[in-house]
Amino acid sequence: MTPAQNVPEDRIQIGQLRSAYGLNGWLWVYSNTEPMSNVFDYLPWFVETKAGWQTVDVKRWKPHGKGLVASLKGVSDRTMADSLVGANIWIAKSQLPQPGVDEYYWSDLKGLVVLGLDEQEQEINFGKIHELFETGANDVMVVHATAESIDGEERMIPWHKDVVQRVDLEAGRIYVNWGVDY
Known part of the structure; x- marks a missing residue:
């Protein structure tokens, strides 16, 4: 472990x-990566400790039970x-591979405004994506209401090809086929 010189501005927690x-x-x-062992593909790591940001490299790692254990360079005893x-554990976002066509990192989707259309084809603002989570069937967007949204409801909207119509990362918007009363 060494004090981090240049902690990336565009860091992402993995x-x-x-x-x-x-x-x-x-x-x-x-690990937040899929599969979980991919966490070791993105080195060095940046961790924030009481002493400030540290750069961490992994000496060795192994699967253990249902999880992972690692030996870090410069960490030689239990006290450390x-x-x-x-x-x-953070990395520079630039360390991640570019997502494929119609693939997105969850971190890029958080904060996007979620828009739908009503019966008159008028835009409806449902709020912003607060978080995403996995279910067995598909991922789900948790959408929190904002001052601009149609109501104060929190919505759980499935990430599914029949629901997600278009993602516009540059404009900060995602268009969904979803009704106000769902």
Whole structure:
């Protein structure tokens, strides 16, 4: 671990250091990547500690039970590992591969304005995407109302080809086939 010189402005969180594992400085790693072992494809990591931002490299890692454990360069005992527990793992967004056609990173979708059409083909503002989550069938957008939205309702809108009509990242909008009363 070394103090980070240039923490990326466009950083994205890909995981978290959860708890110490054993006595030799290993840590449980929670991963937001799919599959979870892809978290190790994006090095170095940036973690924010009490001492400020640190650049972290992984010496070794392995699957363990249903999770992952890792040995980090410069972390050689449990006390050092304990000092990192709870630290979020960040990378520069530029480290991620470009998404394919009609593929998006969830982080790019958060904050987009969600628009639909009423029976008279007038635009309806449902609010902004607050978060996304997976279900067994498809992903779901959690849309929070804003001052500009049609009402104060929070909506759960499925990410499905029949619902999502168009995504315009540059304009910060997503168009959906969704009714006010759904």
